[in-house]
Each structure stands twice: as C-alpha cells, then as structure tokens.
Amino acid sequence: MSDLNVLFRKRIGIPEQEQLRFEKLDELLVKTAEKIPFENLCIMEKRTRELTNENVMDKILLQNEGGLCYELNYILYLFLKENGFDTKLIRGVVYNQMKQEWSKTGKTHVATLIQHNGKFFLMDTGFGGNLPLKPVPLSGETVSSTNGDFRVERVDSEHGDYQLHMKIKHKDQNWRIGYAFDTNNHVKSVEDLEEIQTIIKEHPESAFNKRPLITKLTSKGNMTLTPDSFTEWVDGQEKKKGIDEKTFNELKRMYFGL
Structure with a gap:
C-alpha cells in the first residue's frame, strides 16, 4: 500500500485493510468533508507552493491542513486511482447565485469524474459547504444526502456539457446551479492545476484572495x-x-x- 493510500486513510479514519468499493464512496465523501476543511489560508498568508503530488500530500496528509478545490479534489483523485477506480479530474465554472452570473475566473473549479459499471458519476469534496456527499450520476437522477439534494443535468453551453444543480438542506427552497463542467476538458497534468492556483491567487474577481475563509x-x-x-x-x-x-x-x- 502506497504512502498516499495509508496517509489518506489515516487522515479521514478508514482502516488500512478495508477494501474501497463503489458502495462505500458515500462514507468516504462524508469522512473527507468532516475531517479536511475547505480553506484558503495558504493564499492569504502568501505561502503557496508548487503543486506536485509530494507537496499536496505534505500539506493535506502530513501537515493536516485543508485546501481549495484544486487541492482537495486532486488528493481525492489520487486516492481513488490508488484504489483502482477509473477516474479523471475535470474543470468547471462556478455560478454566482447572488450576482446571477458565471464566475469571471473561468474554469477554475476542479472536481472528479469516475466511471463505474459503464456509468459516469461526479464526485466533489472541494465545493465548500455545497458538497453532495455522494457520487452524482450524470443521468439526471437526483441523489439526496444529509447536505441536501443534487443532480447533474446535460446542458450544452460555452462553459461545458453538464451542470450540477443543488438544493442545500435548510438553506435552499428551490434548485440552483452550482457549476457547469466539461466532461471533455480533463486536467491532463499537474501544470493545469498550477495555472488554476495562479488565477485563484491573482485574479481580481477571485473569491479566495480577499480574506481568510x-x-x-x-x-x-x-x-x-x-x-x-x-x-x-x-x-x-x-x-x-x-x-x-x-x-x-x-x-x-x-x-x-x-
């Protein structure tokens, strides 16, 4: 078992020898959400590092910090791959419900797409308080968790070919768009993530370079x-x-x- 596999399991509380099956991914997402915070302290404290497997592992699994979507979903992606899942990282554009507009930072949201038994599912552990906590099928079917209701709809647009819709428990009366994503726009290398980190750090419209969260x-x-x-x-x-x-x-x- 690799260091990443051992350390990730230790961080979120999964036994080393437990086989990770698709049916257990709900539990994996809940444990990850409760143990690893979504936070931007590295950006605010100007101590970001080059995004490499080793640096992300050190930050999240050894230093026990949290991170933003491109770090949290990247470490999840690596862990899923280690455990035999067919998975890819995808890029998306977040929708700002208050302003009724798409984020001006562009495709800077990172999430995970997995394939199981010929079907595709969206997984996300880097969307703040809006986490589905379950794999969401790309079929349009609604899934419900302790955090609310979620579905992925096929919507072709300049931002991608699918959208995540959500209704957060105790907060949303109606469905709203979380983000659009492109199943054909995979993150091909860690350099793609470095580009995203740079935009999040420097873009004037970034929500994560203004104050700690x-x-x-x-x-x-x-x-x-x-x-x-x-x-x-x-x-x-x-x-x-x-x-x-x-x-x-x-x-x-x-x-x-x-």
Whole structure:
C-alpha cells in the first residue's frame, strides 16, 4: 500500500485493510468533508507552493491542513486511482447565485469524474459547504444526502456539457446551479492545476484572495470561520457570532486544527 493510500486513510479514519468499493464512496465523501476543511489560508498568508503530488500530500496528509478545490479534489483523485477506480479530474465554472452570473475566473473549479459499471458519476469534496456527499450520476437522477439534494443535468453551453444543480438542506427552497463542467476538458497534468492556483491567487474577481475563509461539514451541519465571524449550522439552526483576531486564531485551532 502506497504512502498516499495509508496517509489518506489515516487522515479521514478508514482502516488500512478495508477494501474501497463503489458502495462505500458515500462514507468516504462524508469522512473527507468532516475531517479536511475547505480553506484558503495558504493564499492569504502568501505561502503557496508548487503543486506536485509530494507537496499536496505534505500539506493535506502530513501537515493536516485543508485546501481549495484544486487541492482537495486532486488528493481525492489520487486516492481513488490508488484504489483502482477509473477516474479523471475535470474543470468547471462556478455560478454566482447572488450576482446571477458565471464566475469571471473561468474554469477554475476542479472536481472528479469516475466511471463505474459503464456509468459516469461526479464526485466533489472541494465545493465548500455545497458538497453532495455522494457520487452524482450524470443521468439526471437526483441523489439526496444529509447536505441536501443534487443532480447533474446535460446542458450544452460555452462553459461545458453538464451542470450540477443543488438544493442545500435548510438553506435552499428551490434548485440552483452550482457549476457547469466539461466532461471533455480533463486536467491532463499537474501544470493545469498550477495555472488554476495562479488565477485563484491573482485574479481580481477571485473569491479566495480577499480574506481568510475556513469551512467544513459536521455530523449535524457545518461551520464557517472568517476573521470577523463564526457561524455554525446545527440541525437546521444557524448560530452566528462576531469575533476578533485572537478568537479567530483560537477557533481556527480548536475546530479546524489549523
């Protein structure tokens, strides 16, 4: 068993000898979402490194940090490959519901596509609090998890050939678009991810180079930390409080291990 396989299992709490079957991927996604936070501290603290297998492993599996989509889904992709799954990394464009427009950073969202028994499924562990927590079939079928309802629809556009639609539990009354993605636009090398990281770091419209953001799912909802607030969703109830820099650093360690 490779170092990556051992370390990833240890980080999220899967026994070393347990065979990873397709039917167990729901559990894998839940454990990953609860153990590895979505966060942009490396970008905000200007300590990003070249994206290599070794550097991403070191950051997430040895230093026990989190990351953004191009890191979280990349480590998931490597782990799935190690365990015999037919998988590819794909690029997508996030839809901003508040502004009713597609992200001006372009195809900077990274997710995972797997093939099982001749069918394709979208997997994503790098979409903040909007994680499906299950493989979502590209057939249009709705899947439901503790985080809400999700489906992938065939929509040909300049942004790709499919869209992820979602209805987050306790938050969305109606379906909304998460992102569009292109099943034909695979991430061919880690250099593609380096390009994405550069855009996220430098683009004036990037949502992740303005202020620190840390979020992760919990067994009862999710929690989000910014420099001035800490928000918890517990069984559909929102609790939000204002904080200062000292409290931010304390909560960062206490709840996210960062």
